[in-house]
Amino acid sequence: MKKIKILEERCKGCGLCIEFCPKKVLGFSEKRNLQGYRVVGFYAKEKCNACGICFLMCPELVFVSEE
Numbered sequence: 001m002k003k004i005k006i007l008e009e010r011c012k013g014c015g016l017c018i019e020f021c022p023k024k025v026l027g028f029s030e031k032r033n034l035q036g037y038r039v040v041g042f043y044a045k046e047k048c049n050a051c052g053i054c055f056l057m058c059p060e061l062v063f064v065s066e067e
Ligand code: SF4
Pocket: 004, 020, 021, 022, 023, 024, 025, 026, 047, 048, 049, 050, 051, 052, 053, 054, 055
């Protein structure tokens, strides 16, 4: 299965990915990126099934897949 990587510096904190993740494995972390936005992180990465909805939803192309 593909692994999902989060490129935190691109995140603008809009929350769309959190809202639309069917597995509810995403949430805001305490960390802020250089632009000052709280970045998205995985809460339960083992439950992610790489469905790709977060790729489609994110306007900032934060999610990338690793082979
Ligand atoms: S790939 Fe699917 S399950 Fe995994 S974080 Fe993205 S939306 Fe959620």
